[in-house]
Amino acid sequence: DAQDLARDAALADAGDAKLVGEFVSVEFDDEGRIASYLFEAHLPAYKGWRWAVTVAKVDSDSDATVCDVVVLPGPDSLLAPDWIPYVDRLAPGDVGVGDIVPSSIDDARLVPGFAALPADEDLDATQIWELGLGRPRVMSIEGRDQASKRWYTGDRGPESDIAKASPKPCASCGFFLGISGSLRGAFGVCANAISPEDGRVVSVDHGCGAHSEATF
Known part of the structure; x- marks a missing residue:
């Protein structure tokens, strides 16, 4: 049969x-x-x-x-996991020396430079030349929103252990360097050589024990 x-x-x-x-x-x-x-x-x-x-x-x-x-x-077979595009597999720290990670044309975090408005980039008159004449693409509102949320909820935001234990916030520290652009009200860069955050973006309400006005 x-x-x-x-x-x-x-x-x-x-x-x-x-x-x-x-x-x-x-x-x-x-x-x-x-x-x-x-x-x-x-x-x-x-x-x-x-x-x-x-x-x-x-x-x-x-x-x-x-x-x-x-x-x-069969239903109990051991199978390889579903294939995931490389762009979705990448994690912070994966890109090393010599690695090239091209961004996609339709990356929602970026918009063409000529499509950005001075109000979007919060540029002054000396920087407007970049709109369409310098960088081909600049960060979109969505891209900046993603970055600000990632930074604020990360280790250099107000909820990290070091920030909660700090005597004062970064905003009042003499080593806090403000940044330009639409995120300047929320973030800056630490420039204190003895701080663990030296050279890194921190939120204005972050903090550490190396605050310029810290006292015993």
Whole structure:
């Protein structure tokens, strides 16, 4: 019968009777002319996989013929994880010396320089030349919003342990350098050589023990 035909096809493909196990199930198409027979596959490194043999008949009077023999995963098979595009796999710190990570044309964090308005970039008159004449793209409102949230909720925001233990906030520190642009009201750069935040962007309400006005 068709099941025996399917098993023989699996045995022929396997080349070893030990690799083809018990019958598992059969599935028919809507017209009942095409059937897929499943048999346990005893293949090294393919635990839980199954031989899948497709058998077809032209009509009820014709003989069944084998269409295909493949090995398919079962419900308990060990499978590789779904492929994730590299841009979604990258994490902070992954980019090293010599690595190139091109940004996509449709990156929502960027907009063409000519499309940005002075109000968006909060530029003064001497900087307006960059709009379309310098950088091809500048950060979009969405990009700046993502950056500000990431910085503010990170280790250099107000909720970090070092900030909670600091005597005063960065905004009142003499080593706090303000930045220009639309984020200047929320962030600046630390310039204290003995601070763990030296050379890094910090929120105005961040802080550390190296505050310029700290006292014992």
